Amino acid sequence: MTGSWPEHAAPGRQSRAEPTSRAELDRSLTVLAESARSFARSPVAEKAAWVRQILGRYYELCPRMVADACHVKGVAEGSALEGEEWFAGPLVTLRSLRQLAVSLDQIAKRGAPELAAERVRPRANGGVAVRTVPHDRADGVLFTPYASEAWLDARADTQELAASQASFYQQREPEGRVVLVLGAGNVASIPILDAIYKLFVEGSVCLLKMSPVNDYLGASFELACAPLIERGFLRICYGGAEVGAYLCGHELVQEIHMTGSADTHDAIVWGPAGPEREARKRTGTPLLRKTVTSELGNVSPVLVVPGRYSEAEIELMARGIAGMITQNASFNCNAAKMLIVPKGSLRDALLGRLRTVLSGIPPRKAYYPGAEARYRALTTDAPRVETFGAAGAGELPWTLVSELDAAGAAPQFRQEPFCSIVSAVVVGGEDPLEFLDAAVQFANEKLWGTLNAMLYVSPALERDPSVAPRLERALDELRYGTVAVNQWPAASYALATPPWGGHPSATLSDVQSGIGWVHNTLFLEHVEKTVQRGPLRAFPTPMYFPGHRKLRELGRALCDFEMRPNAWNLARIAAAATRA
Numbered sequence: 001m002t003g004s005w006p007e008h009a010a011p012g013r014q015s016r017a018e019p020t021s022r023a024e025l026d027r028s029l030t031v032l033a034e035s036a037r038s039f040a041r042s043p044v045a046e047k048a049a050w051v052r053q054i055l056g057r058y059y060e061l062c063p064r065m066v067a068d069a070c071h072v073k074g075v076a077e078g079s080a081l082e083g084e085e086w087f088a089g090p091l092v093t094l095r096s097l098r099q100l101a102v103s104l105d106q107i108a109k110r111g112a113p114e115l116a117a118e119r120v121r122p123r124a125n126g127g128v129a130v131r132t133v134p135h136d137r138a139d140g141v142l143f144t145p146y147a148s149e150a151w152l153d154a155r156a157d158t159q160e161l162a163a164s165q166a167s168f169y170q171q172r173e174p175e176g177r178v179v180l181v182l183g184a185g186n187v188a189s190i191p192i193l194d195a196i197y198k199l200f201v202e203g204s205v206c207l208l209k210m211s212p213v214n215d216y217l218g219a220s221f222e223l224a225c226a227p228l229i230e231r232g233f234l235r236i237c238y239g240g241a242e243v244g245a246y247l248c249g250h251e252l253v254q255e256i257h258m259t260g261s262a263d264t265h266d267a268i269v270w271g272p273a274g275p276e277r278e279a280r281k282r283t284g285t286p287l288l289r290k291t292v293t294s295e296l297g298n299v300s301p302v303l304v305v306p307g308r309y310s311e312a313e314i315e316l317m318a319r320g321i322a323g324m325i326t327q328n329a330s331f332n333c334n335a336a337k338m339l340i341v342p343k344g345s346l347r348d349a350l351l352g353r354l355r356t357v358l359s360g361i362p363p364r365k366a367y368y369p370g371a372e373a374r375y376r377a378l379t380t381d382a383p384r385v386e387t388f389g390a391a392g393a394g395e396l397p398w399t400l401v402s403e404l405d406a407a408g409a410a411p412q413f414r415q416e417p418f419c420s421i422v423s424a425v426v427v428g429g430e431d432p433l434e435f436l437d438a439a440v441q442f443a444n445e446k447l448w449g450t451l452n453a454m455l456y457v458s459p460a461l462e463r464d465p466s467v468a469p470r471l472e473r474a475l476d477e478l479r480y481g482t483v484a485v486n487q488w489p490a491a492s493y494a495l496a497t498p499p500w501g502g503h504p505s506a507t508l509s510d511v512q513s514g515i516g517w518v519h520n521t522l523f524l525e526h527v528e529k530t531v532q533r534g535p536l537r538a539f540p541t542p543m544y545f546p547g548h549r550k551l552r553e554l555g556r557a558l559c560d561f562e563m564r565p566n567a568w569n570l571a572r573i574a575a576a577a578t579r580a
Contacts, residue, residue: 017215019239022246025207028235029252032178032205035232040176040203044169047200048104050227054196055097058224059563062090065220069188072216073329074365074394080548084327086555087494087543089188094562096193096496099135099521100200107169112162113522120161125476126154128161130524132497133532138565142573146487148498148532151476155526166523168203177254179204180247184259184295185213186331186368192221194257195234197518204255208236209244213368244268248288255291257516259333261416262296262448265511281509292508293516295501297333297416298449298480300324300489303439304350305471306342306430307458313536314346317456318353321422322361323544324454324488326398329364330420331371333513334452334482334490337417339424340439351424355400358388361546363395363420371396371419378417382410396420406442414448432467436474444479450503451513452482452489459536475531479503481513487534488544497521498530541580550576 020028066085067077075081103113119131133148134140156164168174179198183191195208210218215238228234237243248256248268258265263273270277271287280286302321309317324336341347366372375396379385383404387397401423404410412423428438443453455474461467462485475483481502482492492498499520502513504527517527541548548554554576561569 017210017218017238019243020237025237025243025247025250028207028237029178029247029250031232032207032235033252036176036178036205037174038176039199039205039231039233040174044104044108048101048108051097051101051104051196051200053227054224055094055101055563057226058090058093058097059559061220061224062086062094062559065089065188065217068216068220069214072214073367078552080551083543083548083551083553083555085188086552086559088328090559091555091562092189092494092496093192094559095494096189096196096519096521098562099496100196103166103521103523104200107166107523110162111169112165115161115165115522120158122158123151127526127528128152128156128158128164129531130161130522132499132522132530133495135495135497138561138570141570143495146491146532146534148492148495148530150499150520150522150524150530151528152524152526153504153528164525166201167525168201169523174203177204178252179206179255179257180250180253181206181208182244182256182258182260183208183211183214185211186328186333188214188217190259191217192224194259194518197520198255198257199228199233201520201523205233206235207247207253208234209247210236210238212238212240248290253290255293256288257293259295260297262511265292265294265296265514268292269508269511284509286508294511294514295333295451295516295518296449296511296514297418298451298502298513299337299413299416299447300334300449300451301338301340301443301447301453302336303340303436303443303453303455303474304342304346305432305439305455305457305461306344306346306428306435307432307461309346309349309458313458314349314353316536316538317350318357319545320488320542321354322357323542323546324490325358325420325422326361326364326546327490327544329366329368331368331418332490333416334488334493336422336454336488338412338447339422340427340442341424342428342430342435343426344430346430347424347426351400351402355386355388357546358398358400361389361398363389363391363397365394366396366419368418374415374417375399375419375421378412378415378419378421382412398422400424406446413446416449432461433470436470440474440477444477449513450479450481450506451501452484452492453478453480454484454487454489456536457485479505480529481517482530482532484531485533486536486538487532488542489532490544492530492532493519498532499524499527500530501527503529540577543577543580545580548580550579554580
């Protein structure tokens with residue numbers, strides 16, 4: 001679309017939704033239970049058609065959802081910052097839907113999404129690596145020289161990879177299941193895509209409970225997903241913890257997927273905090289005996305590998321880190337939260353530049369509930385706290401907590417600062433091999449969470465034959481669902497093709513960042529992690545860098561391209577990207 005968006009896509013600005021009554025919840029679950037088998041056994045080609053219908057309807061509603069999110073988050077409509085909402089909500093969703101439709105077409109024809117032989121390679125220690133990005137020709141143009149792989153464990157085989165894809169669609173007469181999705185409140189794409197994944201990848205009908213933080217999106221989701229709702233395959237409901245607790249215990253709910261906090265997860269699975277919960281964990285007897293999958297956040301580390309960096313490269317790292325902190329006012333589970341830096345001049349230079357960059361970024365509205373309390377808890381007794389920018393009413397300043405003792409038990413290591421804080425800790429020395437040993441161990445053993453980690457590595461080190469093998473081993477050893485080199489791991493979330501979730505080492509009693517995967521439009525199974533790579537010196541300017549002047553235009557152009565991948569929209573993307 002190159003002109004104006006449809007008239008009916010005007011901002012909804014919904015008031016906070018009333019909690020759905022228990023009677024209506026019961027009716028919704030009854031409809032879903034009665035429809036579960038029908039949906040599970042529906043022809044795959046018909047499911048692809050439904051996905052394409054949702055894609056078109058969702059596309060028309062994008063401006064309304066972006067405007068609503070900007071209103072709630074205090075972002076000026078028409079500003080460059082509006083582009084954040086185009087990326088985090090519409091773009092991720094449109095890309096996922098488009099890819100899912102193609103994959104379902106391929107399942108209908110051959111039983112699994114197609115993977116050309118050149119996209120698959122054996123891993124040295126067993127298992128298979130599958131290239132997920134670039135995914136198609138358009139990706140080859142848009143995302144070169146970035147690349148991403150899904151690393152599958154030893155159960156996968158290069159010769160029989162289709163056996164490690166789309167296992168639901170290999171069942172002859174599936175019965176179907178009813179899954180409850182407890183949607184997240186921080187990013188618009190999370191609740192809808194979690195529900196879509198459970199529906200079309202895992203074959204379950206779905207009751208999506210909106211978070212009270214972003215329940216204003218519910219009306220748009222209902223319009224977009226009407227093809228599923230009218231057939232009884234999806235219902236959307238509203239309310240807080242009381243509604244969630246009722247649904248989790250409902251006899252018709254067979255499975256639960258949630259995005260949120262580990263505390264909420266453990267309260268659902270193991271019961272209220274206290275001795276009884278701990279006893280249940282020790283004996284492996286959960287209070288709730290249902291399948292529970294989840295994505296639960298992270299103290300996301302950034303490992304800065306020592307080496308020779310130019311001033312321009314240090315500036316790029318500082319801007320990149322600042323963007324990973326400030327995007328969405330830092331209310332992201334993949335926001336940079338722990339800088340693991342070597343002692344020496346690199347630490348001083350990088351943190352110095354980061355202070356300067358953060359000082360130039362205006363504070364943001366702290367819209368997510370509990371942000372101020374979390375901020376106080378993690379700054380009150382911290383060894384050194386620096387703030388940047390004069391925060392106004394309802395805002396929190398960008399904050400650097402440093403001089404933490406790597407051998408200690410600082411709360412910053414175990415509590416996700418879901419607010420405007422980033423911390424820094426010194427680990428190891430100036431030798432890159434020594435640093436990688438120490439930093440990987442610190443990230444794995446001291447930090448809470450297993451969702452995503454990132455490494456900054458100089459181009460010379462990547463080419464160094466004495467360092468490159470240790471770097472590859474670090475990518476393998478880091479117990480995170482996504483590990484990225486020179487690129488924000490959020491790209492893995494946004495690009496839809498890669499699997500997104502916590503590392504599979506998590507257990508129900510020690511859930512860390514959660515269990516299971518979402519997005520994953522190639523329907524891959526036996527996933528160990530996603531590994532993505534990019535150059536330290538990036539052109540054009542990465543979209544998450546602060547001060548991106550054409551972020552709004554770029555976000556809209558990319559959304560148009562996902563709906564209509566043609567040369568005109570590709571040219572619009574190029575124009576916006578190169579004028580950042």
